Amino acid sequence: MEHLTKLFKLVELTRSQPQTGYVLAGIKTDELSNLAEHHYLVTFIAWQLARAANRAGAKLSIEKVLEYAMVHDLGELLGGDISSFYAKANRTAYRAAKAFEAENHKYLSKFFGTDAKHFRGLAKEIMDAKTDEALYAKAADFVECTHYKLFVRGLVGRDLALAREKLQSYGKKVKDPVARGQLEKFLGSWIRELPTGSTLDDMLVQDKPVRKKQA
Numbered sequence: 001m002e003h004l005t006k007l008f009k010l011v012e013l014t015r016s017q018p019q020t021g022y023v024l025a026g027i028k029t030d031e032l033s034n035l036a037e038h039h040y041l042v043t044f045i046a047w048q049l050a051r052a053a054n055r056a057g058a059k060l061s062i063e064k065v066l067e068y069a070m071v072h073d074l075g076e077l078l079g080g081d082i083s084s085f086y087a088k089a090n091r092t093a094y095r096a097a098k099a100f101e102a103e104n105h106k107y108l109s110k111f112f113g114t115d116a117k118h119f120r121g122l123a124k125e126i127m128d129a130k131t132d133e134a135l136y137a138k139a140a141d142f143v144e145c146t147h148y149k150l151f152v153r154g155l156v157g158r159d160l161a162l163a164r165e166k167l168q169s170y171g172k173k174v175k176d177p178v179a180r181g182q183l184e185k186f187l188g189s190w191i192r193e194l195p196t197g198s199t200l201d202d203m204l205v206q207d208k209p210v211r212k213k214q215a
Contacts, residue, residue: 006111014035041148057178058132068138135171160191167190168187
């Protein structure tokens, strides 16, 4: 337990670490998301995707999905965030950023005490997702990134194209047939509904009460 005070102080810094990769997308500094916000939202999305899949008959470990989601970008606390589109354009820079993030994981593991090995295992798996649970966390990560762009500036066509490409690639790798089918089903409805531009009012007022006319 002794290590937890230092670990919690360190993790608090996620509140102040902006996701600098969004700068190349034209998002202004005062609108940049931070790691704390991103991790919470990814974890929430992953939780709901996994629970929906399990209700349909999949056998995902919800605990594992949540663990992967909670630490998936923790290495970026010490730097290394990179734009998805820049990563596609410059694979050398992408590999360097991932190597930097992996090195950060080694250092951060010291703050996890007896869980150091467990954290390193989670971090390694989420960087090169192969398990169904890690793939669901990766899908949630991309869903959140896409929703964030919608939230701050609206989406452009290339954002949707990349989101479709990424989620389809994750879905194809899922081994559990039910979990794979559910992720593919979600992707289809998500892509259709995402760019509709619904306002918050539209979403909140789904069922308007019918008022009887006075006689």
